[in-house]
Amino acid sequence: MLEVHKDNFEAEVLQAEGLVVVDYWGPKCEKCLALIPDYERLAAAYGDKAKFCKLDTSGNRRLAISQKVLGLPVFAFYRGGEKIAELGPSEASAESIEAKLKELI
Amino acid sequence: MADIYDIIIVGGGPGGLSAAIYGSRAKLRTLVIEKGKTGGQAATTWDMENYPGFFAAGEGSTGLTEVTGPGLMEAFTSHAEHFGAQFVRNEVVSIDAAAKTVTGKDGTVYHGRSIILSPGAVPRTLGVKGERALRGKGVSYCATCDADFFSELDIIVVGNGDAAIEEANYLTKFAESVTIIVIHDEGTLDAAPMLQERAYKNPKINFVWNSTIEEIKGDGIVESVVLKNIKTNELTEMETNGVFIYVGTIPQTSFLGDQVELDARGYIETDNCMETSAEGVFAVGDARVTPLRQVITAAADGAVAAVAAEKYLIEEEGFRDTVLMETRPVAVLFWTPMSQKCLAMMPMMEAAVQAFGDSVKLWKLDTYRNQRVAKRYGVSANPTLLVFHNGEMVQLLSEDEITAESITAAIGNLLN
Structure with a gap:
């Protein structure tokens, strides 16, 4: 899966065509790690309808804060350079991500 | 299946x-x-x-x-x-x-x-205005997960038990300052003394006493909290970048x-x-x-x-399998090898049951290894002999009542 970071975020997420999903995660966040297999499964299932990216916040703190992400995990949905939806630590689950994908695709 | x-x-x-x-x-x-x-x-x-x-x-x-x-x-x-x-x-x-x-x-x-x-x-939530909306936006219940974000920033910790004080100490490895909001009077923390001592010595930690959080404010991310002094009811707004909540x-x-x-x-x-x-x-x-x-x-x-x-x-x-599901009468003998009386009476008890041959089953249970069952059926001394039929206890012979004759009578009644 595409890893986005401070050097390619603009091009790969904000300038990208269509729906882009970004998984903001961190190596110390157990809930993030637990959700990775689900996210990868969803990426395989919906890969032709949206672009799926991962962002390791541990090396991209300023970028994450600029996107108003200050807690993990966060699954953010972008279109046309704008964040159009977001699932934060209390909402993020395999079911809620899939439901949001279906809604936005 | x-x-x-x-x-x-x-x-x-x-x-x-x-x-x-x-x-x-x-x-x-x-x-x-x-x-x-x-x-x-x-x-x-x-x-x-x-x-x-x-x-x-x-x-x-x-x-x-x-x-x-x-x-x-x-x-x-x-x-x-x-x-x-x-x-x-x-x-x-x-x-x-x-x-x-x-x-x-x-x-x-x-x-x-x-x-x-x-x-x-x-983690328990505070239930205050702004807490839910700003979760993941500066409101956190997991320092390990989110501490990285707050490097060189100013944050508050709500609570004063072991978890609150321990995590406040941990957060000072990242944050510029950590302010702990404590509901008690100055100098009173619920945390263990060793954790308290460490917090008091930590130059990055400050305390606000007699206070609770009334509201968490921010546009998209946490910008400030409204503190309430519970003695004076006075409200004050304090700028902060993050709120870590440890209230049980x-x-x-x-x-x-x-x-x-x-x-x-x-x-x-x-x-x-x-x-x-x-x-x-x-x-x-x-x-x-x-x-x-x-x-x-x-x-x-x-x-x-x-x-x-x-x-x-x-x-x-x-x-269950040996006694309760058995169709024949079962003589259940509670005993313990540590009792001389049990050992002395065993041959007589065994002989009395075995005299009925295959029509009766004998099942010996060590009382100390089967205390659950013993307690349920009221077995309080050793030996005790219980007679079961069709899953029900039909007779209990306590140690004083056990004789060859009483065993023969108890089982004989069932077979007739």
Whole structure:
């Protein structure tokens, strides 16, 4: 899966065509790690309808804060350079991500 | 018929994982059902410095193995897997204590012979304005998860128990300043003295006393909090970048319904063998009524529960299959090899029963190894002879009443 970071975020997420999903995660966040297999499964299932990216916040703190992400995990949905939806630590689950994908695709 | 597990463990925190280690090591078919990643709350605490034999990573203590909360929980998990425990990812939505079944969110029903509940607890929320909307936007309940974001920023910690003070100390490794909001009078913290001392000495930690949070404010991310002085009712606004909330936990026991007894706050009641109000259903860890909630106490609970479950399986199922399901009359002889009287009376008792040949079954039980059954049927001294027929106890002969004649009469009545 595409890893986005401070050097390619603009091009790969904000300038990208269509729906882009970004998984903001961190190596110390157990809930993030637990959700990775689900996210990868969803990426395989919906890969032709949206672009799926991962962002390791541990090396991209300023970028994450600029996107108003200050807690993990966060699954953010972008279109046309704008964040159009977001699932934060209390909402993020395999079911809620899939439901949001279906809604936005 | 689906697989039947000897022990189904609901929840993969330190209590459930320890039960899995003890259960699988005893060659019991053991299944752990966990909705996320194993480790429970312990996996969200980076600094783990009171699990015996280990020390917090980076503290540089000699002779001790360095460990973190997530690291220790990975070791627990590997240990359970090593002995053959099986793991499945699912969220348990209900249990049937009598049938020993557990139902997952996806509708899967798991069949067991005993159940160990290890559902744990989750952080309690403050319930103030802005808290929910700003979660993940500066409001956090997990310093380990989110501390990185707050490097060189100013944050507050709400609460003053062990978790609050411990995590405040941890957060000073990242944040520029940590202000702890304490509801008590100046100088009063609920945390352990050693943690208090460390916090008072930490130059990055400040305290606001006699205060609670009234509101968390911010446009998209946390910008300030409104503090309320509970003595004067005065409200003041304080700028901050983050709010870490440690005001206790709530047990995750609502899925249990009325299957096992809970206390008024929702914690599971158990006896000292970890057994709940339902036979063969045990509970361990933070969701249990217990005076201390630590990794080591959860682990100890798990060991006790797994051994108790094993005894339950042997004793209850052995008794059921051998005595209660038997169609012939059964003479159950409670005895103990430590009693001279039992040893002296044994030949007479055996002969009296065996005189009936194959029409009667003789079953000898060591009272001390079968205390559950002994207690249920009112066996208080050794020897005691119980006569069962069709699953019911029909006669109890106490030690004074046992003679060859009384045994012959009791069994003879049933056969006629």
